[in-house]
Amino acid sequence: MTHSPDDFVLQAQSINAWFGQVHAVKDISLSVKPKTVTALIGPSGCGKSTFLRTLNRLHEEVPGSRVSGQVLLEGDNIYAPGRDPVQVRRKIGMVFQKPNPFPALSIFDNVAAGLRLAGISKRSLIQETVERCLRQAALWEEVKDKLKSPGTGLSGGQQQRLCIARTLAVSPPVILMDEPTSALDPISTAKIEELVLSLKKDVTVIIVTHNMQQAARISDSTAFFLLGDLVEFGETSGIFTNPKDTRTEQYITGRFG
Amino acid sequence: MSDSLSVLLSKRDGRRKIVNQLLLGALFLAALSAVAPLVNIFIFVIRKGAPALTWEFLTSLPQPVGEAGGGMGNAILGTIILVSLASAIGVPLGVAAGVYMAEYSYSKLSRWLRFGVDLLTSVPSIIVGLFAYAMVVLPMKRFSAHAGGFALAVIMIPTVARTTEELLKLVPTHLREAGLALGIPRWKVTLQVTLRTAWGGIMTGIMLALARAAGETAPLLITALNNKFWPKSLDQPISSVPVQIYTYAISPFEEWHQQAWAGAFLLVALVFALNLTTRLLMSRTPVSKD
Numbered sequence: 196m197t198h199s200p201d202d203f204v205l206q207a208q209s210i211n212a213w214f215g216q217v218h219a220v221k222d223i224s225l226s227v228k229p230k231t232v233t234a235l236i237g238p239s240g241c242g243k244s245t246f247l248r249t250l251n252r253l254h255e256e257v258p259g260s261r262v263s264g265q266v267l268l269e270g271d272n273i274y275a276p277g278r279d280p281v282q283v284r285r286k287i288g289m290v291f292q293k294p295n296p297f298p299a300l301s302i303f304d305n306v307a308a309g310l311r312l313a314g315i316s317k318r319s320l321i322q323e324t325v326e327r328c329l330r331q332a333a334l335w336e337e338v339k340d341k342l343k344s345p346g347t348g349l350s351g352g353q354q355q356r357l358c359i360a361r362t363l364a365v366s367p368p369v370i371l372m373d374e375p376t377s378a379l380d381p382i383s384t385a386k387i388e389e390l391v392l393s394l395k396k397d398v399t400v401i402i403v404t405h406n407m408q409q410a411a412r413i414s415d416s417t418a419f420f421l422l423g424d425l426v427e428f429g430e431t432s433g434i435f436t437n438p439k440d441t442r443t444e445q446y447i448t449g450r451f452g
Numbered sequence: 453m454s455d456s457l458s459v460l461l462s463k464r465d466g467r468r469k470i471v472n473q474l475l476l477g478a479l480f481l482a483a484l485s486a487v488a489p490l491v492n493i494f495i496f497v498i499r500k501g502a503p504a505l506t507w508e509f510l511t512s513l514p515q516p517v518g519e520a521g522g523g524m525g526n527a528i529l530g531t532i533i534l535v536s537l538a539s540a541i542g543v544p545l546g547v548a549a550g551v552y553m554a555e556y557s558y559s560k561l562s563r564w565l566r567f568g569v570d571l572l573t574s575v576p577s578i579i580v581g582l583f584a585y586a587m588v589v590l591p592m593k594r595f596s597a598h599a600g601g602f603a604l605a606v607i608m609i610p611t612v613a614r615t616t617e618e619l620l621k622l623v624p625t626h627l628r629e630a631g632l633a634l635g636i637p638r639w640k641v642t643l644q645v646t647l648r649t650a651w652g653g654i655m656t657g658i659m660l661a662l663a664r665a666a667g668e669t670a671p672l673l674i675t676a677l678n679n680k681f682w683p684k685s686l687d688q689p690i691s692s693v694p695v696q697i698y699t700y701a702i703s704p705f706e707e708w709h710q711q712a713w714a715g716a717f718l719l720v721a722l723v724f725a726l727n728l729t730t731r732l733l734m735s736r737t738p739v740s741k742d
Contacts, residue, residue, distance in 0.1 A: 253633060258558040285635030295630045299648040309634040312644055358630070365635055 203267075204229040204399050205250065205287075205369055210264035212245050212254055219245045221423040222264075227416070229368070232391060232400045234410035234431065237420030238451065243403050246420070247371050250401065251287040252280040268369070285313065288362035292374040294354035296346030296361070303342040305357055309365040324364050331397075332360035333390050352383025359390065363398075370394070372402040376409065388413050407447055411435050419443045493720065501717025504710045510718075514680055514696070517705050524715050526682045527696040530597070533683055534676060534692055535666050537601025542608035542665075543658055547647075549609070550616025550654075555642055557621075566617075573610040580606045581671030589675055597683065597690040600676025604665040611664065615657025619650040656730040663726035667719055669694035693719055 203226040212220035220242040227233050235243040248254040249262050252273060265272045273283045296305045304311075306325040315321065325342075329335040334356040338349070346357050355375055362370055372391070376384040391400055391413050404410050410417050411431060418428040419440075427434060427443045438444040445451055508523050515522025549569065553562050584603035589595055623646050631641035647654075677689035678699060693715050700712035 251633060253629060256629070256632060281635050281637050283635075284633055289629075289633035291626055291630060291633075293626055295624070295626045297627065297630070297645055297649070299645075299651070308631075308644075309636065312631075312634070312636040312640050361630075361634065 203227060204269060205401070206267040207246075207250065208265050208267065210246065210249050210266065211262065212242070212249050213261040214245075214257065215259045219423055220249065223425045225418055225425060225428055227369075227399060227401060229399050230395055230397070231415040232395055232402060232413050234414035234417045235401065235403045235420060236405075236407060236410050236417060236446075237426075238446070239405075240422075241420040242423040243418075243420040244373050247373055247401065247403050250369075250371055251284050251289055253284070253289065255280070285309075285365050286367050286369065288365065288367035288370040290355070290358050290362055290370065290372045290375045293378050294351055294358055296349070296354050296357050298345065298347045300346060301343045302338050302346045302349070302357060305346040306360045306364050309361060313365065325360075328360040328363040329357075331363055331394070332356045333386065333393075334360055350383070352379050352386060355379060355383070355387060356390065359387075359394075363394075367398065369399045369401065372400060374403050374405060377405060384409075407435075419446060421446070497713065497717045497720050500713035501715075504714035505717055509711070509714050513682065514711070517703075517708070520707070522711070524691075524693060524696055524711065524718070526679065527691040527693045527715070528718070530676070530679070530683055530691040531666055531693045533597055533686070533690060534600045534604055534672070535662055537597060537686070538604030538608055538665050539658070539662060540605075541602065542605035542661070543612060545605070546609045546612025546658075546661070547616050547654065549613040551620065551642060551647065553613065553617040554620035555646070557617075569610045569613050572606070573614070576670075577607060577668055578670040578674075581674045584671060584675045592687065594687070595675060595677035595689040597676055597686040597688065600672050600690060600692065601686075603671035603675045604668060607668060607671065608661040608665050611661040612654075612658055615660075616650075616654050619653040619657070620646055622653075623649045652733060656733045659726050659730045659733075663723045663730075666726075667694055667723055669698055673698070 205227040207223060207225045210220055210223045211218065223246055225233075235247060237243050245254060249264075250266055252262075254260050254262055262274070265274050267273075268283070268286060272278070273280075273287075296302075297308060300308060303325055306328055307321050310321055310324060326335065329338065334353060337353060338357075346354065349357060355378075359370075359375075376387050379387065388409060391402065394400060402410075402414065414431045416429065417431040417434040419426045419434065419438075419442075421442055427438060427440045429439075434443065435447060438447065506523075508521055509525075510523060510528065511525045512521065512523040513526055514524065549565065553566050553569070556562050581603050583606065584599050588599035588602050592598070627645055627649060628641055631645040632638065636644070672692050672695050676692055676695070678695050679689045679691040683690050697712045697715040697719070700708040700715070703709070
């Protein structure tokens with residue numbers, strides 16, 4: 196298979212990341228096709244979350260951290276000198292491990308936050324976007340009668356879908372998810388997984404997960420990380436049925452990690 | 453062998469229980485004596501002050517010695533003005549310093565700032581008064597509400613800054629990251645997400661600082677001085693409840709002593725009310741540590 200660069204929405208090239216002296220991510224290159232789901236798997240501490248956080252330049256917010264390499268978003272390097280991380284993060288959204296709606300804001304205001312704080316004040320537009328994103332996140336029916344109540348009053352699974360709606364509101368072409376279901380019960384998890392599959396129509400999703408069944412269920416490609424290295428990257432069906440590296444095989448069959 | 457051991461142990465057991473009771477009693481007495489002054493102050497101030505606390509006391513000007521009636525109306529208004537002035541300067545500066553110390557806590561400057569703020573907290577208030585005297589009274593060539601407000605602001609700043617810092621640090625990092633990940637600039641995240649989340653708690657810190665400033669006497673003696681009339685202008689000396697209490701208390705006249713007690717009662721009631729409100733607010737703050 197050969198691809199021209201245009202075939203990829205996001206290309207990480209030789210990404211290295213450090214926390215102080217700790218070299219957490221080692222020379223990782225990985226390309227993602229648009230409107231697909233890519234899963235990053237591997238044992239705890241393998242650098243997959245850190246790698247994910249280099250993709251929207253959030254890693255650099257940690258004091259003492261450092262990044263090298265480049266990430267091309269639709270062909271443009273997000274680490275180019277002078278490139279504003281704020282602009283980058285509007286195009287690459289993120290959903291976190293723990294649902295984190297803003298506690299001081301209502302459900303409506305949580306979804307509207309990204310638009311409002313980016314300086315958009317047109318009411319009708321905000322109203323419209325909030326409803327569309329809540330529908331897209333499969334939350335509208337559950338919250339349409341209590342949009343003014345605080346976002347933190349929802350259940351964990353609802354909060355996580357609220358966070359997804361909040362991310363969708365600034366319409367990023369790429370959404371990063373850092374173990375979005377690890378704090379949720381199985382039913383809420385199933386809803387999020389369904390949601391991820393439906394989001395694929397519009398956006399590209401890169402998801403870190405500890406749950407290998409989850410990776411197998413929802414992803415098109417899978418990357419296996421170990422101790423900061425990218426061991427294997429390919430189509431999910433291939434990784435799970437016919438891994439090329441013995442370490443991948445050992446991990447997915449549960450022999451370590 | 454094991455029998456004699458258990459007899460020995462049970463003997464010690466009895467002794468241990470007695471010692472335990474004795475020590476517990478001692479601790480209780482120590483705790484009691486720690487709050488005893490508070491109870492005493494309350495009883496004393498209420499008994500002496502409450503009878504003199506009339507509507508006239510709250511609303512009228514002080515009377516010269518020998519004339520009946522009169523009150524602290526101007527001093528009460530003066531305290532309100534002084535505390536408002538102090539908040540207008542002290543709250544923005546204190547909150548801003550707190551934000552800097554919390555959000556940029558890894559910078560070296562921030563560590564020095566924290567040290568400085570801690571030192572400022574322990575500077576005696578009379579020294580703060582002297583500082584305000586040198587900074588405001590001398591250049592303006594007179595005692596004034598400005599100088600008094602400035603002195604009280606300096607007293608408020610460290611408390612407000614430290615509370616702001618502590619409460620911002622309780623706001624979980626993942627909330628800041630959620631904001632950043634939405635493409636919101638850092639300063640907006642700080643204002644609209646972090647500060648907003650912690651605001652309830654910060655308000656209580658501000659109110660405690662207010663309560664403290666309202667009761668300060670020493671710095672006002674050499675900055676705001678005192679005044680027998682209603683406040684007319686901020687660049688004039690101004691009366692305040694604590695200074696008025698002081699003036700009355702050191703006088704030799706019985707009626708003035710009465711007035712001082714009423715003022716003391718008022719001040720204690722104010723501080724008590726502020727603390728109580730603060731506690732109520734605290735218990736409703738949504739900030740959680742996780």
